[in-house]
Amino acid sequence: MSTTHVDTFAADHLPPREQWPEFLFDAPELQFPDQLNCATELLDGWVAAGQGDRLCIQGQGVRWSYADLQAQANRIARVLVEDMGLVPGNRVLLRGANSPMLAACWFAVVKAGAIAVGSMPLLRAKELTQIVVKAQVSHALCDARLAEELALARPGCPTLTQVLHFNSPDAGGLDARAAAKPAGFDNAKTSVDDTCIIAFTSGTTGQPKGTMHFHRDVMAACACWPKHVLRPTRDDVFIGSPPLAFTFGLGGLLLFPLSVGASTVLLENASPAALPAAIAQYRATVCFTAPTSYRAMAPQLAGHDLSSLKKCVSAGESLPAATRQLWKDASGIEMIDGIGSTELLHIFISHDEAHAKPGATGTVVPGYVACVLDDEGKPLPRGQVGRLAVKGPTGCRYLTFGGDDRQGQYVQNGWNLTGDAYLVDADGCFVYQARTDDMIISGGYNIAGPEVESTLLLHPKVAECGVIGVADEERGQIVKAFVVLRPGIEPTDTLVRELQDFVKQTVAPYKYPRAIEFRTALPRTETGKLQRFRLRQGT
Structure with missing residues (x-):
């Protein structure tokens, strides 16, 4: 492949072509020109079309039109190029909570032909060092309030030579420098297959991996799930909790709304306690968050005017049927x-609200194909559990720098193997069973941990739970549940037996948790995913 990047690190550290998945670009909306800068398509195109006055992005004390966001992104791009010496292909770490300024920084990086490397706000120096070293990051734009951990990381990051802080009163900070720049900028003439994002996995398995996405991938993601499933309009107002550093958040709260000329709300605090009030304040119509957040928000909806809310998107982890029903009962909205x-990059199996089926994820998003494979890579018939395999216009390309050799695990025979165990039911819907490494084998039975979790969540005294397999001399493994109780409920031995009996009465008795440990909280990633590996490690 060719690249227009001056710094060719990304092109040099793509996996070998023979290890790439098969890509599908058959649909007319997936035909892109050889020269493509996704910032031009998503932002500048609306201004050029006379839509610059349309509301684009809101946050605490900020209300920007498309022209406003373009001007701010252009000024920051000038700072990157003129003051910080950035050249196309450099990697830029972005560090900050969701905000209009962080979005402007993302567009500035992409406009300049560089590669955006997002980082979750809660990451510590050790984790930041891993990302910077793996991606050989040279520049960073960091919220001044999050400067400390990045400063602690820098001794272990010799490539990171240029750092500027925003939300800083300093005359040498990004805000002041950007304000002094002209509002025009000529976007880099990037190739359709130049990398524009290196996104790091959120760490449910402990060690993040860098995934490389091209300008074409960004536009392909915008052309598939939003168009065919979400079906937003230019009058929609998007809101939600996932960080922009997480591809669920980047797509749902920035790329997808701008792809249709809609607006988005970026909140520094989008906790379950804060989000219902924000939906009411901004009259949001589309909400993105994880199942855990919907479950926590449901009891809090009374007293908030959510009449503007039309669509609620759940992703990031499996959606238990109990959580779906709880949210529908509270809000009237089918998730x-x-x-x-x-x-x-984003969603490839889904359903719209009209075709929702409790317990099922949905059907394949147009543009993608999927099937369930056995351990030998052969397709399984409906009703049998196997490995989910996907192909489409986006796919896995792990950053190979540093000797990472996991590409061959994720991509096999052209398929992306997501690490999820699924079955296809009689209606052709894909039904989640477990992460393939979350399958518990006990006494010869295969038990999906998330199924036991979903069952326990039906119990009125259970707020959250996580289920894993633990070694057992007699049975190989036993099912162990870590349970967070609802406020006011005391953990007792009697309650342990009550929960065990409840599971036995609800699903096959062999699936019941033979061990239950009560916790005040469960380990989760910043995006809300349960970290079962930490439960296995005893943390």
Whole structure:
């Protein structure tokens, strides 16, 4: 492949072509020109079309039109190029909570032909060092309030030579420098297959991996799930909790709204306690968050005017049927469920609200194909559990720098193997069973941990739970549940037996948790995913 990048690190550290998945670009909306800069398509195109006055992005004390966001992104791009010496292909770490300024920084990086490397706000120096070293990051734009951990990381990051802080009163900070720049900028003439994002997986398995996405991938993601499943309009107002550093958040809260000329609300605090009030304040129509957040928000909806809310999207982890029903009872809205991955950028199996089926993720998003494979890579018939395999216009390309050799695990025979165990039911819907490494084998039975979790969540005294398999001399493994109780409920031995009996009465008795440990909280990633590996490690 060719690249227009001056710094060719990304092109030099793509996996070998023979290890790439098969890509599908058959649909007319997936035909792109050889020269493509997704910032031009998503932002500048609306201004050029006379839509610059349309509302684009809101946040605390900020209300920007498309022209406003373009001007701010252009000024920051000038700072990157003129003051910080950035050249196309450099990697830029972006560090900050969701905000209009962080969005402007993302567009500035992409406009300049560089590669945006997002980082979750809660990451510590050790984790930041891993990302910077793996992606050989040279520049960073960091919220001044999050400067400390990045400063602690810098001794271990010799490539990171240029750092500027925003939300800083300093005359040498990004805000002041950008304000002094002209509002025009000529976007880099990038290739359709130049990398524009290196997104790191959120760490449910402990060690993040860098996934590389091209300008074409960004536009392909905008052309598939939003168009065919979400079906937003230019009058929609998007809101939600996932960080922009997480591809679920980047797509749902920035790329997808701008792709249709809609507006988005970026909140620094989008906790379950804060989000209902924000939906009411901004009259949001589309909400993106994880199942855990919907479950926590449901009891809090009374007293908030959510009449503007039309669509609620759940992704990031499996959606238990109990959570779906709880949210529908509280809000009147049927959730749109979906599964995506950082490796494939966004959602590839989903359903719209009209075709929701409790317990099922949905059907394949147009533009993608999927099937369930056995351990030998052969398709399984309906009703049998196997490995989910996906192909489409986006796919896995792991950053190979540093000797990472996991490409061959994720991509096999042209398929992206997501690490999820699924079956296809009689209606052709894909039904989630477990992460393939979350399958518990106990006494010869295969038990899906998330199924036991979904069952326990039906119990009125259970707020959250996580289920894993633990070693057992007699049975190989036993099912162990970590349970967070609802406020006011005391953990007792009697309650342990009550929960065990409840599971036995609800699903096959062999699936019941033989061990239950009560916790005040469960380990989760910043995006809300349960970290079962930490439960296995005893943390």
